[in-house]
Amino acid sequence: MTAWVGARVPRKEDRRLLLGRGRFVADMVRTDTLHASFVRSPYASATIKSIDTSAAKKVDGVLEVLTGKDLGDPYLQSVLERDEFTPTKMPILATDRLRFVSEPVAVVIAEDAYAAEDGVEAVEVEWKTGPVVMDIEAALTADSEVHSGTGNCLVDLVMFDDPELDGIFGSAPLTLTASFASARVSALPMEGRVTLAEWDDRDSQVVVHTSTQVPHQARSGIAQALGIPERSVRVIAPDVGGGFGQKCVVSREEVVLAAAAMRLNRPVVWIEDRQENLTASVHGHEQEYDVTAAFDSDGRILGLAADIRCDIGAYSVFPFTCAVEPLMAATELPGIYKVPAYRARGRGFATNKAPTAPYRGVSRPQIVLVMERLMEKAAAKLGIDPVEIRRRNMILPGEFPYTGTNNITYDEGSYLESLDQTEKRITEAGWYAERDRLREQGLYAGIGFSCFSERTAYGTPTMSQRRMRMTPGYDTAHVRMDPSGEVIVTTGTSGHGQGHETTFAQIVADQLGIHPDQVRLRQGDTDLTSYGWGTFGSRSIVIGGGAARKAADTVAAQLKKVAAHLLEVGADDVELADGKAGVRGVPDVSVPISELARVVHFQTHKLPAECRYGLEARETADPPGTFSNACHAVLVSVDPGTGEIRALKFMVVEDCGVIINPLVVDGQVRGGVAQGIAAALYERITFDQEGQPTSTTLMDYLVPTANEICPIEIHHLETPSQFSENGSKGMGEGGTIGAPAAVLNAINDALGHLGVQFDHIPVLPEDVLA
Numbered sequence: 191m192t193a194w195v196g197a198r199v200p201r202k203e204d205r206r207l208l209l210g211r212g213r214f215v216a217d218m219v220r221t222d223t224l225h226a227s228f229v230r231s232p233y234a235s236a237t238i239k240s241i242d243t244s245a246a247k248k249v250d251g252v253l254e255v256l257t258g259k260d261l262g263d264p265y266l267q268s269v270l271e272r273d274e275f276t277p278t279k280m281p282i283l284a285t286d287r288l289r290f291v292s293e294p295v296a297v298v299i300a301e302d303a304y305a306a307e308d309g310v311e312a313v314e315v316e317w318k319t320g321p322v323v324m325d326i327e328a329a330l331t332a333d334s335e336v337h338s339g340t341g342n343c344l345v346d347l348v349m350f351d352d353p354e355l356d357g358i359f360g361s362a363p364l365t366l367t368a369s370f371a372s373a374r375v376s377a378l379p380m381e382g383r384v385t386l387a388e389w390d391d392r393d394s395q396v397v398v399h400t401s402t403q404v405p406h407q408a409r410s411g412i413a414q415a416l417g418i419p420e421r422s423v424r425v426i427a428p429d430v431g432g433g434f435g436q437k438c439v440v441s442r443e444e445v446v447l448a449a450a451a452m453r454l455n456r457p458v459v460w461i462e463d464r465q466e467n468l469t470a471s472v473h474g475h476e477q478e479y480d481v482t483a484a485f486d487s488d489g490r491i492l493g494l495a496a497d498i499r500c501d502i503g504a505y506s507v508f509p510f511t512c513a514v515e516p517l518m519a520a521t522e523l524p525g526i527y528k529v530p531a532y533r534a535r536g537r538g539f540a541t542n543k544a545p546t547a548p549y550r551g552v553s554r555p556q557i558v559l560v561m562e563r564l565m566e567k568a569a570a571k572l573g574i575d576p577v578e579i580r581r582r583n584m585i586l587p588g589e590f591p592y593t594g595t596n597n598i599t600y601d602e603g604s605y606l607e608s609l610d611q612t613e614k615r616i617t618e619a620g621w622y623a624e625r626d627r628l629r630e631q632g633l634y635a636g637i638g639f640s641c642f643s644e645r646t647a648y649g650t651p652t653m654s655q656r657r658m659r660m661t662p663g664y665d666t667a668h669v670r671m672d673p674s675g676e677v678i679v680t681t682g683t684s685g686h687g688q689g690h691e692t693t694f695a696q697i698v699a700d701q702l703g704i705h706p707d708q709v710r711l712r713q714g715d716t717d718l719t720s721y722g723w724g725t726f727g728s729r730s731i732v733i734g735g736g737a738a739r740k741a742a743d744t745v746a747a748q749l750k751k752v753a754a755h756l757l758e759v760g761a762d763d764v765e766l767a768d769g770k771a772g773v774r775g776v777p778d779v780s781v782p783i784s785e786l787a788r789v790v791h792f793q794t795h796k797l798p799a800e801c802r803y804g805l806e807a808r809e810t811a812d813p814p815g816t817f818s819n820a821c822h823a824v825l826v827s828v829d830p831g832t833g834e835i836r837a838l839k840f841m842v843v844e845d846c847g848v849i850i851n852p853l854v855v856d857g858q859v860r861g862g863v864a865q866g867i868a869a870a871l872y873e874r875i876t877f878d879q880e881g882q883p884t885s886t887t888l889m890d891y892l893v894p895t896a897n898e899i900c901p902i903e904i905h906h907l908e909t910p911s912q913f914s915e916n917g918s919k920g921m922g923e924g925g926t927i928g929a930p931a932a933v934l935n936a937i938n939d940a941l942g943h944l945g946v947q948f949d950h951i952p953v954l955p956e957d958v959l960a
Contacts, residue, residue: 199706223386227306230293235289240315242314246310264449269659276340282415290503290543344540350595364487365484369479369481371479372477379436382471396423407439409424433687434865435552472547473545476875478498489578499537503540504540518553519536521596559930559951561931601913604819608819612841634829637825638932638935640822640929645816651815665733665810667734668808672791677704683724690713732919736914738809748805755801819844821842824929840903847910863899863929865929869952872892934948
């Protein structure tokens with residue numbers, strides 16, 4: 191009996207992608223397609239006195255130039271139903287005030303992309319520049335406001351406040367106070383944003399093909415902004431070349447393209463260039479922490495207080511709002527450690543920069559960095575081994591389910607085992623000896639650890655606590671078998687590189703006793719799938735895959751009833767395996783599953799009433815959430831002459847519950863670690879004092895290549911989750927969450943003899959030399 195869950199099945203989608211048979215939005219060809227290009231603000235803060243489009247409309251090839259007023263001033267507005275949150279409107283095209291460089295002001299529609307860009311150059315806008323708020327300090331102290339009448343603090347959440355903390359800090363054997371910071375980064379997916387919108391006269395519907403992680407949310411946002419019913423909008427996400435959070439929010443350009451296609455009754459396409467992606471799209475991760483922690487003389491943490499400040503840019507993104515990062519950070523800072531007393535304040539400050547969105551990891555890279563640095567600092571002060579101090583503080587076996595002072599209940603995890611395994615493996619592999627050799631050769635070298643959990647698969651029970659007006663969580667899957675025994679699965683999740691076509695097929699194939707090649711996944715089309723929340727937050731295999739398993743279980747029960755009738759046995763005696771329905775314990779008695787499907791569809795009159803009329807089921811999953819966990823270790827070298835930092839070896843011991851496909855998990859871990867190393871050593875979005883972005887190309891925004899990413903060794907543990915239909919836990923963000931802290935700890939280990947300690951990322955060569 192073949193079991194597909196857990197097998198290293200090659201990804202089904204890779205063959206077509208590698209052979210160039212994928213279908214991305216930019217590959218789509220439509221007759222009479224028009225091209226869009228956007229007039230964007232050259233200033234970080236300005237008022238628009240006038241927009242003259244007359245010259246642009248005369249440019250050869252230009253058909254139309256549209257401003258916000260031409261479209262009726264549509265806007266997107268996300269809402270958190272909390273008094274501590276200030277909602278702001280994000281105009282689809284700015285009409286009176288500009289709040290960051292590259293904010294869209296007008297759109298030029300032309301016969302080709304060249305004419306559209308020529309038209310952009312011909313639009314004349316009269317601007318009046320205003321004061322610029324460029325960082326959190328300015329947002330706190332400046333008289334000017336990014337949004338008039340709101341103040342610059344748009345979210346201020348005191349999530350926890352233990353009254354015993356001040357006394358604990360005053361009497362503890364060790365009290366540490368430290369500040370931490372992370373730079374603004376870009377998700378930088380290989381495929382930038384791209385949208386093709388067209389009007390369908392037959393269905394009276396605008397069809398929006400777009401590179402998105404969240405098709406149904408895109409449909410809702412477009413419909414709400416344009417004031418039309420959702421049935422009038424169909425969103426289709428074909429193959430999507432990465433997202434990392436950048437595409438899990440609704441973009442203004444998607445709304446503009448939909449409006450233009452409706453207005454002109456012709457297909458309109460916009461393909462973002464890399465400069466737009468770096469300046470006009472959403473960013474992530476710009477945060478500051480002031481933290482105080484108390485420890486007893488044995489290194490056990492007694493109390494923790496944090497003031498968390500997030501630079502959220504100019505607007506709240508739809509639908510998550512600007513509160514997503516401060517909320518996540520304040521709620522989940524304690525992580526895997528037992529913190530008896532806790533206080534956290536999370537604030538989000540508006541600045542004259544592009545908005546921030548849920549970048550991969552959503553504050554977890556920062557909060558893990560904070561906790562792991564605190565462990566290292568306390569260990570140094572108390573003379574305790576830094577690995578041992580982690581053991582003394584983490585949630586241990588036998589203590590699950592564990593409810594922390596942050597009111598989060600952690601399901602079963604392998605926190606201690608992953609740390610122990612990591613330490614044992616790197617010791618046996620000779621890492622410490624290699625560190626010593628490097629030091630003897632004149633390089634500085636260090637080893638760093640990070641231990642963490644990754645809260646995944648946030649269902650409605652968890653997401654509702656955020657009080658979003660649009661509350662994500664559940665997902666629905668539909669499984670149906672056709673007359674030849676082949677299966678189609680539809681889901682509201684929407685993959686963009688994660689391997690869903692393979693892993694969903696493995697789950698469904700196991701339940702139905704067929705081969706994964708007989709299972710086809712359909713996703714990313716709002717007219718074909720039930721309302722779902724897309725793919726973000728490491729949710730798809732637990733929630734979408736859980737719903738698919740439930741639906742497949744129902745279809746399996748239908749198949750067993752049909753087989754029982756044909757084989758004249760009880761349904762409980764039928765088992766489905768290897769393409770056949772057989773009788774348990776009687777290997778010679780069976781019927782092909784394809785034959786069952788043929789009879790149900792073509793000869794249903796021969797079956798009892800309860801077996802008739804198709805093989806299909808629709809089910810929903812809505813779990814409370816699960817916790818994956820991992821331990822990361824890295825060996826780095828630092829060149830004292832140039833300040834260059836290189837990661838030399840990286841090890842991950844991870845636990846994502848039941849592994850659906852180890853190949854897919856390894857790919858996610860490697861990609862995540864690469865992204866985490868990038869945040870620790872290379873990537874940052876920068877601006878000058880006037881708000882002009884100074885990292886507008888890949889010459890300035892440093893993305894690591896294969897040459898900068900070291901070998902990554904991965905080991906797996908499996909602690910099944912009781913909250914998941916298939917025992918799995920999400921794991922798509924874990925590599926990114928743990929890597930920055932491990933790298934930073936390794937750098938500090940390398941430079942500790944110099945009295946140098948870094949508590950920010952990225953750490954650049956110039957920082958080391960200084």
